[in-house]
Amino acid sequence: MLRLTNLRKSYGNIVAVDGISLEVRRGEVFGLLGPNGAGKSTTIGMSVGLITPDSGTVEIEGAGAPTTDRVRGHIGIAPQALAIYDDLSGTENLSLFGRLYGLGGRELKDRVHRVLDLVGLLPRSSDRAGGYSGGMKRRLNLAAALIHEPPLLLLDEPTAGVDPQSRNNILDTVRDLAKAGKTIIYTTHYMEEAQKLCDRVGIIDKGKLLCVGTVDELVMAHGGKSIVRIERAEKHERFETDAPVREISRVLAGADAGDPVTGVHIDRPNLESVFLGMTGRSLRD
Amino acid sequence: MGSLAGIRAMWAIAWTDVRLLLRDRAAAFFTFVFPIIFAIFFGLVFGGDAKKGKIEIAVAQLDQGSLATEFVSSLKQMDGFNVTSVASEADGEKAVREGKASACIIIPGGFEKGLDSIFANGKGPEVPVLVDPSKAADTGLLQGRLMEQSFAMMAKSITQPERMKKQLQQARDMIAKSKDIDLSRKLMFGTLFQNIETFTNDANKPGEDGKPAFSDNALSGFSPMQFEMKDIRKQRIGPTNAYEVSLPQGIVWGLMGCVTAFVSTLARDRQRGTLVRLRSAPVSRWQIVGGKAMAGFVSCMLVQWLLIGIFAMFFGVRVPNPPMLIVATVFSACAFVGVMMFLAVIGRSGEGSAGFGRSVILIMALIGGGTLPVFFMPAFMKPVSMASPFKWSVDAIEGATWRGYDSQQMFLPLAVLAGVAIGGFVLGSMMFRRAMRE
Ligand SMILES: Nc1ncnc2c1ncn2[C@@H]1O[C@H](COP(=O)(O)OP(=O)(O)OP(=O)(O)O)[C@@H](O)[C@H]1O
Ligand SMILES: [Mg+2]
Numbered sequence: 096m097l098r099l100t101n102l103r104k105s106y107g108n109i110v111a112v113d114g115i116s117l118e119v120r121r122g123e124v125f126g127l128l129g130p131n132g133a134g135k136s137t138t139i140g141m142s143v144g145l146i147t148p149d150s151g152t153v154e155i156e157g158a159g160a161p162t163t164d165r166v167r168g169h170i171g172i173a174p175q176a177l178a179i180y181d182d183l184s185g186t187e188n189l190s191l192f193g194r195l196y197g198l199g200g201r202e203l204k205d206r207v208h209r210v211l212d213l214v215g216l217l218p219r220s221s222d223r224a225g226g227y228s229g230g231m232k233r234r235l236n237l238a239a240a241l242i243h244e245p246p247l248l249l250l251d252e253p254t255a256g257v258d259p260q261s262r263n264n265i266l267d268t269v270r271d272l273a274k275a276g277k278t279i280i281y282t283t284h285y286m287e288e289a290q291k292l293c294d295r296v297g298i299i300d301k302g303k304l305l306c307v308g309t310v311d312e313l314v315m316a317h318g319g320k321s322i323v324r325i326e327r328a329e330k331h332e333r334f335e336t337d338a339p340v341r342e343i344s345r346v347l348a349g350a351d352a353g354d355p356v357t358g359v360h361i362d363r364p365n366l367e368s369v370f371l372g373m374t375g376r377s378l379r380d
Numbered sequence: 381m382g383s384l385a386g387i388r389a390m391w392a393i394a395w396t397d398v399r400l401l402l403r404d405r406a407a408a409f410f411t412f413v414f415p416i417i418f419a420i421f422f423g424l425v426f427g428g429d430a431k432k433g434k435i436e437i438a439v440a441q442l443d444q445g446s447l448a449t450e451f452v453s454s455l456k457q458m459d460g461f462n463v464t465s466v467a468s469e470a471d472g473e474k475a476v477r478e479g480k481a482s483a484c485i486i487i488p489g490g491f492e493k494g495l496d497s498i499f500a501n502g503k504g505p506e507v508p509v510l511v512d513p514s515k516a517a518d519t520g521l522l523q524g525r526l527m528e529q530s531f532a533m534m535a536k537s538i539t540q541p542e543r544m545k546k547q548l549q550q551a552r553d554m555i556a557k558s559k560d561i562d563l564s565r566k567l568m569f570g571t572l573f574q575n576i577e578t579f580t581n582d583a584n585k586p587g588e589d590g591k592p593a594f595s596d597n598a599l600s601g602f603s604p605m606q607f608e609m610k611d612i613r614k615q616r617i618g619p620t621n622a623y624e625v626s627l628p629q630g631i632v633w634g635l636m637g638c639v640t641a642f643v644s645t646l647a648r649d650r651q652r653g654t655l656v657r658l659r660s661a662p663v664s665r666w667q668i669v670g671g672k673a674m675a676g677f678v679s680c681m682l683v684q685w686l687l688i689g690i691f692a693m694f695f696g697v698r699v700p701n702p703p704m705l706i707v708a709t710v711f712s713a714c715a716f717v718g719v720m721m722f723l724a725v726i727g728r729s730g731e732g733s734a735g736f737g738r739s740v741i742l743i744m745a746l747i748g749g750g751t752l753p754v755f756f757m758p759a760f761m762k763p764v765s766m767a768s769p770f771k772w773s774v775d776a777i778e779g780a781t782w783r784g785y786d787s788q789q790m791f792l793p794l795a796v797l798a799g800v801a802i803g804g805f806v807l808g809s810m811m812f813r814r815a816m817r818e
């Protein structure tokens with residue numbers, strides 16, 4: 096659906112994106128996970144044709160580079176910086192974006208209604224967006240990406256600065272969109288979101304794509320061992336293993352009646368450990 | 381996207397910006413309400429001064445006789461009027477046309493002879509008065525006073541025995557020669573004239589109060605001079621109404637409000653990421669620039685015609701040449717869209733360019749006649765004001781209202797405005813497109 100080949104972009108001395116190649120498949124939710132300044136937004140910007148790469152190419156399946164109007168019409172983007180007009184209502188904001196994509200009349204009205212409903216903003220649709228909460232603004236920002244029903248969605252940190260209620264709405268919306276067959280690129284620095292939502296994840300740091308795969312694949316390949324802690328009345332035990340369940344069974348089977356096991360913990364590796372393993376740093380640095 | 385869809389997208393952007401302006405209370409106030417208040421206020425200030433002034437009257441004395449001279453000097457003594465002599469009827473007419481005088485009184489060559497034959501003809505000399513029909517109040521006042529003066533004049537002429545005798549002799553001769561008057565009537569007139577002559581001689585002796593006993597009251601219902609009011613179609617050289625001066629100023633403030641508001645909106649657009657968002661839609665940079673320009677144009681037209689409408693409807697500002705005024709406002713709007721485009725992107729950052737733009741536009745308005753009409757400025761300011769597009773805008777609007785420019789006179793201001801429009805738009809949109817590329 097979207098193929099990035101060897102993309103590079105620098106701003107002065109700062110190399111924002113340093114040779115990223117990536118293929119996002121039709122119908123998948125692809126997570127781009129990385130810390131602040133990793134180059135996620137720059138990658139998204141180049142994918143939609145807003146930022147001209149220094150080198151490398153972007154190709155939308157069957158359509159070519161996103162530099163023509165027709166190709167852009169296939170993409171829906173929810174930028175990281177909220178792109179809504181505070182002095183327009185939710186409906187008016189969406190109508191504007193709809194018109195920019197060539198919609199009008201009855202069809203536009205219906206779409207606006209449907210999309211507002213999808214993101215749960217119908218009750219506030221005629222209020223000015225400036226009066227919305229941060230989470231509601233995020234949802235409207237997402238809705239604006241959906242108005243023309245594009246097959247490819249680029250969502251740049253769609254849950255940034257959002258309360259739990261809005262976050263759940265957004266995550267549900269993304270899931271629904273995925274079910275409806277959209278191809279979604281989702282950037283975030285919350286590994287939980289990537290882990291919950293994404294079919295595949297690419298981890299990006301300092302402009303480089305470190306690894307790509309399903310969450311399980313990444314964890315398996317780069318997450319290291321699980322950490323098992325066995326708690327007993329007298330003697331605690333802590334060890335690393337690739338097969339935590341087998342190890343625990345072994346421990347329980349040979350348990351000493353004089354010092355019974357009181358608790359078992361498994362710390363499985365996750366994307367955080369993948370990132371830590373690959374960069375030596377934590378995602379939240 | 382086809383061109384129709386392109387225009388629709390452009391219009392969607394434009395309509396958004398216009399709405400944003402109307403919904404931003406401070407911006408809307410300074411763009412649409414403040415200019416009206418300003419123009420009314422200044423109209424009142426200018427108007428107050430004008431009302432106190434005397435009514436300007438020209439007089440062309442074409443009869444050099446003593447009576448005529450006396451009449452003219454009596455006119456000059458009328459209070460409430462400022463009567464000035466002009467050399468010829470043509471000069472007088474010009475003064476009225478140019479609005480320098482409300483009327484011009486012509487004392488014709490045969491004035492004295494006319495006065496002398498007053499009894500023979502039954503009416504005095506014809507005195508044409510060229511009047512500016514737009515100043516009905518002034519000329520109405522004048523007419524009453526002229527009547528008064530003419531009676532006083534006749535009283536004087538009658539109380540000069542030599543003159544009276546001459547008048548009566550003329551009347552007698554006419555009656556004697558007349559074939560239409562029978563003998564008995566001729567005798568009757570003869571007696572009457574004799575009596576008048578006696579009366580005149582008596583009247584010429586001062587009464588108890590030292591003034592001649594004869595007064596104009598005795599001849600009510602009769603006019604010793606025939607004042608013929610002739611309308612002169614006025615050429616618009618001066619404003620006839622203070623609001624005609626303050627309207628263009630209000631328009632300057634309105635245009636300034638538009639430019640400032642749009643520079644700010646654009647700055648906010650750049651800052652807030654909405655501009656980038658627009659660009660990610662399938663619209664070209666030209667369409668975005670065009671949409672913004674269209675919004676500016678619509679607002680500039682809106683504010684100009686809002687002011688013109690209000691002032692034409694409620695403040696007596698006349699629009700003698702609507703097509704010309706439309707042209708003037710369209711050119712003004714285009715010029716300020718150009719200025720807008722240029723100022724909006726002159727700075728690197730959105731906020732910086734907004735601040736800079738606001739100062740530049742304020743200075744332009746100040747030197748261009750925003751606070752003070754250019755013709756009230758000290759002489760050294762006049763060439764400076766040429767540098768401000770506001771000056772040309774005011775010139776074009778005044779040209780299309782009270783200055784009554786013909787198309788040749790309109791050419792210069794319109795050409796300058798067109799230059800500003802094109803220059804600003806080309807430079808501005810080039811920089812704007814670059815700013816969007818970033
Ligand atoms: N317009 C720009 N001018 C200069 N530097 C820029 C610009 N845009 C991005 N950068 C730099 O490029 C790098 C990558 O930025 P980018 O916004 O892509 O990161 P990100 O992964 O989206 O970060 P975040 O999670 O904070 O959004 C950063 O170091 C940033 O400072
Ligand atoms: Mg980002």
